[in-house]
Amino acid sequence: MSDVGSIDAALAELRQLLGTGEPAAVTAPPPPSLAPPWPAWTGDASDSARDMSTQLEGNRNRLHACQVSATGVINDAATITIDARTRIAGVQAGWESDKKALWPIVNTPKGRAAVLTAGHRRLQEASGVIRDAMGRFAGAADRLQAVGLDLPLTPAPGMPQAPGDDQRRRNQIDAFKKVFGREPVSGSDWDTAAALDPHSYDPKNQGVPPNIVVGRIKPVPGQGVVRTNMFIPGRDVWDPKLGWPPYDNNLGDNRGFSPTVGPEGSRVSIFVDYDNGIIVARQNPSVNADTGQVRVGTPDISATQQSNGSVLINYNAADPFSPGGEGPAKAIPISVNGTLAIAPSPSGPHVGGNVTTFPALEIYSDRPGAVGVPLLQSWPSFTDDASGPLVGLPFHKTVGDYSIVSGFNDVFPELPRPTLPTTPGESVPAPAMPRMTVLPPSNLTPLGPVSAPPQVVVRDPLNMPPVFLPR
Structure with missing residues (x-):
C-alpha cells in the first residue's frame, strides 16, 4: 500500500470509531399527576398510611426530576458524536487539500517526505478529536451517575445493593x-x-x-x-x-x-x-x-x-x-x-x-x-x-x-565589587556582564487544616536585567 493509501486507511478507521447513525433524541417524561385528595379517614392506621403516601409522592417527584436531568445529559452526550464527526470531516478535508497540493511531486523523495509529514499531522489531529470525544463521554457518564444521588438509598426488595458506594458518595458531598x-x-x-x-x-x-x-x-x-x-x-x-x-x-x-x-x-x-x-x-x-x-x-x-x-x-x-x-x-x-x-x-x-x-x-x-x-x-x-x-x-x-x-526564582545582578589597581594610575576594566544572583522563593504559604484553609500568597518573581545596574 502506498503512503497516501496507508494514511487514507488510518483516517477511515478513526472515522469508523464515531459510527454513522444519527443519535436518537430522548424526550423528558411529563410531570407526575397530583395525588388524589386524602379520604375522610382518621386514626393510627390513617396517619401511617398518610406518611407512607407522602414519602412515595416525594420519591416519585425526585424520580421525575432525575429523569429530566438524565434526559438533558443524554441529549447533550448525543451532540458529542455530531461535533466529533464535524471535526473529523474538517481533518479529512484538510488531508484531501494536502493530497491535491502534493500530488504533482508525490513520487519524488521530497514529495514523499512532504506527504508523510502532512499525513502525520492530520492523523494527530484526528486522534486528538477521538481523545476529546472520549473525555467528553467520560464526563457525561460521571454527570449521569451523579443524577441519581438524590434518589432514596434503600432499593426495592430483591434489588442489588451497594451501600459502600452510596456512603462514599455522601461522604464526598x-x-x-x-x-x-x-x-x-x-x-x-x-x-x-x-x-x-x-x-x-x-x-x-x-x-x-x-x-x-x-x-x-x-x-x-x-x-x-x-x-x-x-x-x-x-x-x-x-x-x-x-x-x-x-x-x-x-x-x-x-x-x-x-x-x-x-x-x-x-x-x-x-x-x-x-x-x-x-x-x-x-x-x-x-x-x-x-x-x-x-x-x-x-x-x-x-x-x-x-x-x-x-x-x-x-x-x-x-x-x-x-x-x-x-x-x-x-x-x-x-x-x-x-x-x-x-x-x-x-x-x-x-x-x-x-x-x-x-x-x-x-x-x-x-x-x-x-x-x-x-x-x-x-x-x-x-x-x-x-x-x-x-x-x-x-x-x-x-x-x-x-x-x-x-521561573519562580528572583534574578538580579550583584553590585559591582570595588577593585584596587595593582599599579598607580592603572585602570581595571569592568566586566562586560555582572554576576547574577538567583534566589528561590522564600514566601511559600504552608497549607493548613480543611476547617481553616489559608490563602496562598500571590507574588511575581523579581527579574532585573543587568542593564538596570547603575554605571
Whole structure:
C-alpha cells in the first residue's frame, strides 16, 4: 500500500470509531399527576398510611426530576458524536487539500517526505478529536451517575445493593460542602470532593483516616484539576527498624500508572483545582505488613502562586514508621520530598519539578472534554522493588519542564565589587556582564487544616536585567 493509501486507511478507521447513525433524541417524561385528595379517614392506621403516601409522592417527584436531568445529559452526550464527526470531516478535508497540493511531486523523495509529514499531522489531529470525544463521554457518564444521588438509598426488595458506594458518595458531598458551602456538580468538583473525603475505604487501612491539608489559590477557570500521585509500585517495601530483623515490611500500592486511580491509591496525592481555586494534599495511612499496625503521617506542604496562575509546591512526607519518627526522616531527609510547578496555558497545564528518585510519580489533567490526560509519568530511577526507599529516597531528579520551577526564582545582578589597581594610575576594566544572583522563593504559604484553609500568597518573581545596574 502506498503512503497516501496507508494514511487514507488510518483516517477511515478513526472515522469508523464515531459510527454513522444519527443519535436518537430522548424526550423528558411529563410531570407526575397530583395525588388524589386524602379520604375522610382518621386514626393510627390513617396517619401511617398518610406518611407512607407522602414519602412515595416525594420519591416519585425526585424520580421525575432525575429523569429530566438524565434526559438533558443524554441529549447533550448525543451532540458529542455530531461535533466529533464535524471535526473529523474538517481533518479529512484538510488531508484531501494536502493530497491535491502534493500530488504533482508525490513520487519524488521530497514529495514523499512532504506527504508523510502532512499525513502525520492530520492523523494527530484526528486522534486528538477521538481523545476529546472520549473525555467528553467520560464526563457525561460521571454527570449521569451523579443524577441519581438524590434518589432514596434503600432499593426495592430483591434489588442489588451497594451501600459502600452510596456512603462514599455522601461522604464526598459532605466534605465538599464543608469547604465550598454547596454540593459538587462539575467534574472538577467531584475530583476535589474525593480528595477532601476524610475517610479510608481500603480494608488494609482499617478505617484510619488520611491526613489532609489545603490552601486556597487564585482560580484559573478552564484549567480543571491537576492530580499528582506518588505511589509505591510494589506489594511492599523494607522499613528500617531498631532490633532484629533490622526491617519490617510496609505495604505498597501494588500498581502501575493509572489515570483513573482514586486519592486513596497512593502514598501522597496533591490536587490543584484551578476551577475552584484550591490545593488539596493528603497523606494516606501506612500499614506494617508484619504487625498489622496502621499509622498515618503528616505531610508538610507549602505553595506560592504567580499572578499568571502558575503554582509552585514544596512537599515533604515521611514514613510514620521511620526510626525516631517523621521529624528526623524529614530533616535528613529520607522522605518523599521535592518541588513541583504547574503553569496554566491555553492548551492546558504544563508541569515540571525536582523529585526524589523513589517512589513512582504520575500527574494527570482533568478538564472538560479531556479527562485523565497524562502530563507526567516518572518510574523509580534505580529500582522498584522492596529496597526502593533505601536506594531512591536520598537522591533527586528533574522531571518535566524544569523552567517552570526556575521561573519562580528572583534574578538580579550583584553590585559591582570595588577593585584596587595593582599599579598607580592603572585602570581595571569592568566586566562586560555582572554576576547574577538567583534566589528561590522564600514566601511559600504552608497549607493548613480543611476547617481553616489559608490563602496562598500571590507574588511575581523579581527579574532585573543587568542593564538596570547603575554605571
